[in-house]
Amino acid sequence: MHEDFEEIKSTYKGKKSDIIPLLQDIQIKYGYLPGEMMQEVSRFVGVSKSEVFGVATFYSQFRFTPKGRTHVMVCKGTACHVSGADKIIEGIERHLGVKEGDVTFDMEYSLESVGCLGCCALAPCAMVNDEIKSNISLKDVKRLFSKRKN
Ligand code: FES
Known part of the structure; x- marks a missing residue:
């Protein structure tokens, strides 16, 4: 498991309702949602990566590419x-x-x-x-x- 994700997930239980707050924490850390982190969320919560992606694309607050300087x-x-x-x-x-x-x-x-x-x-x-x-x-x-x- 990615060591950043180890830290991010430490306050969550791995429930479906954790998906959005987990994605928010990941975006705060990276400024966007890297694919490998969405994979980690999917494994941790026990849903498919496409379901995590589906949740993320529903909310305009999430970014899928990094920001430039x-x-x-x-x-x-x-x-x-x-x-x-x-x-x-x-x-x-x-x-x-x-x-x-x-x-x-x-x-x-x-x-x-x-x-x-x-x-x-x-x-x-x-x-x-x-x-x-x-x-x-x-x-x-x-x-x-x-x-x-x-
Ligand atoms: S339409 Fe209002 S600032 Fe562009």
């Missing part, structure tokens, strides 16, 4: 959607070589879309780590997200 959340709420959020996401994907919901190879950037960020008057918006970027245009994408030079 810079985590970009582009708003896809109504105001941002009509202001071109999809084009912004495509622009970021092209510029950084990362797909929505994924992280770059160097773990520098992760990209995801989210619901309304609460600053609709400044659409389209994105949250970059803890900072709101507003009125983003395609031109801003290169300026906001620099690629690391090797």
Whole structure:
């Protein structure tokens, strides 16, 4: 058994109702749910891995990929959607070589879309780590997200 899981499971009894709190603890530790940890949950609780995965996908709080050092959340709420959020996401994907919901190879950037960020008057918006970027245009994408030079 994975030694981190040994520690995480120590306060649980292995009941089905432990699945969600176990997944929450794993996500707090890793920032996402690694596959091998979901396997450990499945063994510990005695349900299939697909059942654990099914529970995890039901809740939007859970992530299945790690976050990059810079985590970009582009708003896809109504105001941002009509202001071109999809084009912004495509622009970021092209510029950084990362797909929505994924992280770059160097773990520098992760990209995801989210619901309304609460600053609709400044659409389209994105949250970059803890900072709101507003009125983003395609031109801003290169300026906001620099690629690391090797
Ligand atoms: S819809 Fe994007 S901030 Fe509200």
